[in-house]
Amino acid sequence: MPATTDIVRLIVNGDRHEVGVPTHFTLLETLRYVIGLTGSKQGCDKGDCGACTVIVDGEPTLSCLMPVWEAEGRQVTTVEGLATAAGPHALQDCFDLNGAAQCGFCTPGILCSAAVLLTRNPSPSREEIQEALSGNLCRCTGYSKIYDAVEAAGRRLLDAAEAP
Amino acid sequence: MLRLPEFEYHRPTSLSDAVGLMGELSGNAMYIAGGTDLVPNMKHGLFEPRHLIALKGVSELKGIREDGAFLRIGGAETLTAVSQDLGVRTRFPALAEAAAHVAGPQLRNAGTIGGNVCLETRCTYYNQTAFWREALGYCLKKDGDVCHVTKVGKKCVAAHSADTPPVLMTLDAVVVLVGPRGEREVPIRDFFLADGISNTKRETTEILTEVRVPLAAAGRRQAYVKLRQRKSIDFPLLTVAIAAEMEADGTVGSIDGVVTALGSRPRVLTGWGEVAEGRKLDADVIEELAIRAHKQCHPLENITVDPEWRRAMVPVYVRRALARVTVD
Ligand SMILES: Cc1cc2nc3c(=O)[nH]c(=O)nc-3n(C[C@H](O)[C@H](O)[C@H](O)COP(=O)(O)OP(=O)(O)OC[C@H]3O[C@@H](n4cnc5c(N)ncnc54)[C@H](O)[C@@H]3O)c2cc1C
Numbered sequence: 001m002p003a004t005t006d007i008v009r010l011i012v013n014g015d016r017h018e019v020g021v022p023t024h025f026t027l028l029e030t031l032r033y034v035i036g037l038t039g040s041k042q043g044c045d046k047g048d049c050g051a052c053t054v055i056v057d058g059e060p061t062l063s064c065l066m067p068v069w070e071a072e073g074r075q076v077t078t079v080e081g082l083a084t085a086a087g088p089h090a091l092q093d094c095f096d097l098n099g100a101a102q103c104g105f106c107t108p109g110i111l112c113s114a115a116v117l118l119t120r121n122p123s124p125s126r127e128e129i130q131e132a133l134s135g136n137l138c139r140c141t142g143y144s145k146i147y148d149a150v151e152a153a154g155r156r157l158l159d160a161a162e163a164p
Numbered sequence: 165m166l167r168l169p170e171f172e173y174h175r176p177t178s179l180s181d182a183v184g185l186m187g188e189l190s191g192n193a194m195y196i197a198g199g200t201d202l203v204p205n206m207k208h209g210l211f212e213p214r215h216l217i218a219l220k221g222v223s224e225l226k227g228i229r230e231d232g233a234f235l236r237i238g239g240a241e242t243l244t245a246v247s248q249d250l251g252v253r254t255r256f257p258a259l260a261e262a263a264a265h266v267a268g269p270q271l272r273n274a275g276t277i278g279g280n281v282c283l284e285t286r287c288t289y290y291n292q293t294a295f296w297r298e299a300l301g302y303c304l305k306k307d308g309d310v311c312h313v314t315k316v317g318k319k320c321v322a323a324h325s326a327d328t329p330p331v332l333m334t335l336d337a338v339v340v341l342v343g344p345r346g347e348r349e350v351p352i353r354d355f356f357l358a359d360g361i362s363n364t365k366r367e368t369t370e371i372l373t374e375v376r377v378p379l380a381a382a383g384r385r386q387a388y389v390k391l392r393q394r395k396s397i398d399f400p401l402l403t404v405a406i407a408a409e410m411e412a413d414g415t416v417g418s419i420d421g422v423v424t425a426l427g428s429r430p431r432v433l434t435g436w437g438e439v440a441e442g443r444k445l446d447a448d449v450i451e452e453l454a455i456r457a458h459k460q461c462h463p464l465e466n467i468t469v470d471p472e473w474r475r476a477m478v479p480v481y482v483r484r485a486l487a488r489v490t491v492d
Pocket residue numbers: 046047048194195196197198199200201202203204219239240243265266267268271274275276277278279280281282283284325326327328370371372373397398399400
């Protein structure tokens with residue numbers, strides 16, 4: 001028996017999508033396998049690792065646990081939506097400059113968690129960065145360079161805001 | 165990649181619609197709130213409902229407000245909302261603390277207080293993929309007829325693993341359940357059963373609509389401490405919640421301690437009143453209480469970490485919690 005499908009309406013990185021999905025799909029499966037946005041990673045697929053983190057209505061969200069219907073009509077931002085036509089997001093640039101990614105598997109999720117943090121607080125303390133990223137595992141970097149990169153990106157965003 | 169079994173997803177917006185749907189789909193449906201417990205369990209093949217009834221859009225399950233003698237927390241409020249709410253933080257700091265220590269930030273953004281109170285029990289031999297469970301041989305809780313923990317017993321002893329219930333028990337909270345047969349209130353102290361297969365009094369058709377915390381409990385000194393392998397993400401290996409009524413002269417009027425992540429329901433520590441009431445919480449009293457707790461707690465091999473070590477940690481964490489109760 002083929003799976004029941006239905007049409008879901010999503011707003012991802014500002015683009016409207018109206019796509020047919022099996023009714024038991026998660027947001028992550030829809031992003032990766034229906035819409036074709038493979039930036040968000042399928043790590044553990046059960047809530048442990050944070051690699052699938054996307055931003056839903058401004059909140060870091062595990063897309064591997066969210067039934068796709070819960071995202072309907074809400075603003076979804078994935079790692080693909082962080083850069084603009086003007087260039088990469090400050091976080092992306094600072095991750096590059098600080099060597100904050102090694103294998104890179106955790107990076108899309110961490111960028112999403114960090115982007116929400118910096119929107120709320122561009123000059124977070126080290127503890128606040130640790131807290132904001134405490135649901136994202138990285139098996140490569142040991143985290144220090146990630147925290148450095150987030151600090152650097154925060155400074156850059158503040159400088160840009162203060163620039164005449 | 166872990167696939168979900170197939171289901172249809174229903175999004176009622178009112179409580180009566182949600183309960184009505186459950187009636188129509190009966191036997192083949194489950195409620196889902198944040199899904200942070202149910203979705204992994206479904207991916208592991210532990211539940212295969214044909215229909216999910218979503219609670220996040222039900223308006224009656226929203227809101228945290230003081231009303232009469234209670235602080236009322238809607239069943240679908242997220243743990244993030246509970247941990248950040250000013251009323252919760254000022255009146256029931258241990259509850260805010262417990263909510264803030266569940267899992268990690270993304271899970272608290274999705275996970276709800278109702279789901280936390282109704283959390284499925286956990287076990288090393290149960291929270292595994294279907295492949296893993298089949299390879300070992302199924303157990304009593306799902307599809308089998310042995311318990312891999314007790315080996316001989318005919319009872320499941322999977323661990324109650326939720327953070328907020330022990331605190332809610334020390335605060336004498338009440339849960340409100342609404343089902344096809346109407347509404348009932350159950351004191352959370354009576355809500356849990358010593359049966360790992362189904363450890364609450366909630367019927368599967370009932371919705372936990374509200375947690376009511378009596379404002380009278382706000383005067384109690386409260387503490388909550390949690391043992392886990394890492395400071396984030398992990399389920400508790402042990403939690404201790406304490407609330408104490410202190411007299412003006414600094415002696416204990418009444419004291420309550422609840423521990424969990426041991427057996428299938430949170431354990432109310434007994435004999436604490438006779439040790440502490442009428443005395444100050446000095447080093448001697450703290451030591452006597454810690455010894456009592458140690459005697460009463462017997463962790464099992466139901467979760468990964470060595471039970472002997474978890475047991476040794478009971479007095480350590482009771483002392484830590486009591487130290488917080490004594491701090492002004
Ligand atoms: C990696 C990881 C770590 C975790 N760590 C912790 C931890 O440290 N501490 C902890 O306590 N939990 C932890 N959890 C479990 C879970 O995230 C929380 O307990 C959360 O509060 C569950 O709420 P939910 O809304 O997501 O529940 P759901 O998954 O939606 O539901 C859980 C169960 O309760 C039922 N249910 C939910 N809401 C209601 C309601 N209002 N009325 C009736 N039935 C209802 C559902 O049918 C289901 O059976 C963890 C989960 C993961 C994946």
